[in-house]
Amino acid sequence: MNVKKQAAALPALALFIVFAIAACTPQKDLTQYMLFQNSRDSLATTLKETAIQPNDLLSIQVLSKSINQEQTALFNLFNSGVSSATAGGSNGTGGGGGSLPIGYQVSAAGNIEIPLVGEVKASGLTKNQLETTLEQKLSSYVKDPMVNVRFLQYNISVLGEVRQPGIKGFPTDRVTIVDALTAAGDMTDFGRRDNVQVIREQNGQRKHYTVNLSNSRNLFASPAYQLQPNDIVYVTPTDNKLKNLNVDPVRQRRTSIILGFVGIAATIANVIIRFNQ
Incomplete structure (x- = not known):
């Protein structure tokens, strides 16, 4: 009778071992999923105008406060997009398709080339500052x-543990890290918020x-x-x-051996129980 009771207890022991192994598996820290903590200690944040940098591509539109806008035409040749279909001819009869952004490219030295005016320093200036500078220089022509x-x-560019990695474009120059992560579909469950x-x-x-988003x-x-x-x-x-991604082979082999012994013990227990019935 004692043998039967002991044998009957083996499956329960096997289950206990399995649960014990599972309990040893690292669990996710729920604090990693908490964002914007310590809000009472937060600092007031004002987004600043972005400074222009070398290699930036700018749209520069020139208008006149007078009714006659003919004087501005020369300066507006590069202030919008042109499709590859229209690049080779008028009326869009050329081959290809899609829109290619054109504009005033800031050189590596930080300058832009304006018709009639020549080189103008743009790097380090905000959009408003560059607008003021250009208005002063263009006043001789417009x-x-x-x-x-x-x-x-x-x-x-948003990479790593996000749901939709890639290059994200924005229509505004006041973009935050939260905007970028939102455009990438938020973090995955394996992304570190901190x-x-x-x-x-x-x-x-x-x-x-x-940056610690927590x-x-x-x-x-x-x-x-x-x-x-x-x-x-x-x-x-x-x-x-x-x-x-990098499982410890020794630990994996040890776990396999333990689970193998558990399976053998459960099989022996079932044989003993049936033999004593």
């Missing part, structure tokens, strides 16, 4: 000029920033909260994801 400057390409990397190139040098004070105070054109946002994976 009566009461009005200038509108905007970015043609405000692209952010360790988001932003890589930025300024004046020929690459700068790295670490802490509002850290987030809003970070110089990487507001993104610049061509920034790279990289969401690092959690430790659990890294362990899944």
Whole structure:
């Protein structure tokens, strides 16, 4: 009778071992999924105008406060997009398709070339500052000029543990890291909210920033909260994801051996129970 009771207890013991092994598996830290904590200690954040950088592509539209707009035509040749179909001829009869952005390209030295005016320093200026500068320089050629400057390409690369990685384009120059992550479909379950990397190139040098989205004070105070054109946002994976990608072979072999013994014990227990019935 004692043998039968002991044998009957073996399946329960086997289940206990299986659950014990499962309990040893690292569990997800729920705090990793919490965003914008410490909101009472948050700092007020005002988005600044983005400074123009070398290689930026700008749309520059020149108008006149007078009724006659003929004087402005020369300066508006490169302020919009042109399709590849119309690039080879008028009326859009050329081959190909799609829209190619054209505009005033900021040189590596930080200048733009304006018809009649020549080179104008643009790098380091905001859009409003460049507009004022151009209005002053164009006043010799256009009566009461009005200038509108905007970015043609405000692209952010979002990589790592996001649902839709890739290059994200924005119609505004005031883009935050939250905007970029939203455009990428938010983070995956394996993305670290407390360790988001932003890589930025300024004046020929690459700068790295670490942003903690779990802490509002850290987030809003970070110089990487507001993104610049061509920034790279990289969401690092959690430790659990890294362990899944690189499983310890010794631990995996040990677990397989234990589960094998559990299966053998359960089989022996069933044989003993049937033999004593």
